[in-house]
Amino acid sequence: MLWNTIKTSLHASLPESEFGLWIKPLECKRENDQVLELAGPDRFFCAWVEDRYLELIRTKAQELGTIADVRLQVAAQPPLQVESDKGGQLRLPGMTKQAPRYRSLHPAYTFDQFMVGESNILARSACHALATGDSTFGHCLFVNSTTGLGKSHLTQAVVHQVLRSAPSTRLHYLTAQQFSADMVKSIRSNRMEQFSRRYVNNCDMLLVEDVHTLTNKNKTQEELNTILDYLIKSGRRVILTSAVAPSKLAGLDEDFRSRMTSGLVTGIQSPDYETRARIIRHKMQSHGLGADEDMVGFMAESLQGDIRRMESAIMGIKAKACLHKAPADLSMVRDVIYNLIGSPVEVTPETIRELIGRQFQVSVEALRSRSRKRAITFPRQVGMYLTRKYTDKSLADIGSIYNRDHSTVLYAIKNITKNMSQQTAVREQVELLCRKIKN
Incomplete structure (x- = not known):
């Protein structure tokens, strides 16, 4: 079969992780002299493969056979199809009731595809530890950040990892809105006992996203609090995410807030x-x-x-x-x-400070420190000078950015101005930075 030969060739040319994740799941639906039809588990998977691997597959097919074209489609019955039992519990085919449930997963949201930096390294490490059963960071994790910084990527990476390494894990992955809606439905149908049992007796790992949406939903908070209490005390793994730090969440029961933050609490900052x-x-x-x-x-x-x-x-x-x-x-x-x-990026004191740090290879912490080494003081003074030149911040505002008072800022501006007029090297350095800021 030509597809098996193509897969063997791809296996030799691609990293093992890529081959196992993106090529191995593809199924051959039809093969003749004119076309090779492949099927992937869902449309997200197919879109990813089409964008990154389809041309490579076509090239291999043409090298190994006479096939004119390679086509990719979504399988008629995805292998992770979700069914429903009489009690409304979602389950996988062939499995008993109370099977794990989870949201649709983006194929690229894996740990391998997550870029690690100072802004997210703790959150990533804790999620990976929980996904692999490592208790280094405890059993309960609360991750908060503003939108678009990787919360969903990390939670889905956990699910991908668990499904790959321990598929029998009774895992529940949903949003707080879904949890609330399911609870309301269970109340209306007099099935709250089954609802609670689903998360208490049939759950090894619970991931709930966007818990900030539960503000002022007292009944939902009470139910989730009870579930968390049992899961945490029994050593089950729990991951919660929020767009707001727990201390700033209004409209929450204090016992519920305390329960959610009983383990590691970490934020994801904007990447540097x-x-x-x-x-x-x-x-x-x-x-x-x-x-x-x-x-x-x-x-x-x-x-x-x-x-x-x-x-x-x-x-x-x-x-x-x-x-x-x-x-x-x-x-x-x-x-x-x-x-x-909409327009060129606004020049802010923070962007200038970042530029200074990169140019002189000095950290933000060093620029704000009390150090008087020239390797620190000169970049700091240049940063103050440029901030005054390109922003409307007052001397006091600039001082707070560098952990100094306004008199120090005034001295720095005068010193850099004088040195620029007397020292060519200083003038050229500052002019280079000015060009970078303008560009």
């Missing part, structure tokens, strides 16, 4: 420049756009915060490159970015 650059470089390469450092640097400077904006920008660049039938360049990237964010 280096992490943004790694994310963009990885995504650009996976989309066949290369990784020109000027393009990567400009995007990392411009697209701060929400990682989804990076993905949107890369898709826009890819579309524009295909439309013009030309490789992506910096001009094309600028057009897409400015169309996405």
Whole structure:
């Protein structure tokens, strides 16, 4: 069978993890001299394979046979099809009642595809530990961050890992809204006993996203609190996510808040420049756009915060490159970015401080420290000077950014101004930074 020969060839040319995740699940539905038809488990999986591997499969098919075309479709009956028993409990085919339930999974939301940086390393490490049964970080985890920073990626990575390494785990993965809706339905149908049993007696691991949506839903909080109490005390694994830090969640019962935060609590911050650059470089390469450092640097400077904006920008660049039938360049990237964010990125004290840190290889902590070493004081003074030049912040505001008072800022500005007029090296360094800020 030609497909088996193609798979053998792909297995030799692709990393084991990629082959096992994206090629092995493909099924051959039809094969003749004209066409090879393959099927994947769901539309997300097929979209990913089509974008990244279909051309490679076509090339292998043409090298090994006379097939004219390779087509990809969604399997008629996905292997993870969900059925329902009489009690309303979702279950997998062939399994007993009270089987695990989980939301649709994005095929790319795995640990391998998650870019690690200082802003998310603790959350990623804790999730991976829980997914593999490692109790280093305890059994209960609460992760909070604003939207688009990777909460769902990590929770789905946990589910992918558990399904791959321990598929018999009784796992429940849902949003707080789904939990609340299921509970209301169970109350109306007088099935609350079955509802509670599903999570108490038939659950080895519970993942609930967006618990911030439960504010002022007292009955739901009470029920989930009871379930968490049992699961945590019995050593079951629990992961909760929220868009708001637990201390800032209003409308929560204090006992419920205490229960949710009884284990490790960690946040995911906006990625720093280096992490943004790694994310963009990885995504650009996976989309066949290369990784020109000027393009990567400009995007990392411009697209701060929400990682989804990076993905949107890369898709826009890819579309524009295909439309013009030309490789992506910096001009094309600028057009897409400015169309996405509305205008060139605003210069803020924080972006200037990040630029100073990269240019002089000094951390933000060092710039804010009490150190008087020249390797620290000179970059700090340049940062103060540029912040005064390119923003409307007061001396006091600038001082707070660098953990200094306004008189220190005033001295720094005067000192850099004097040195620029007397020392060519200082002037050239500052002018270089000015050009980077303007660009």
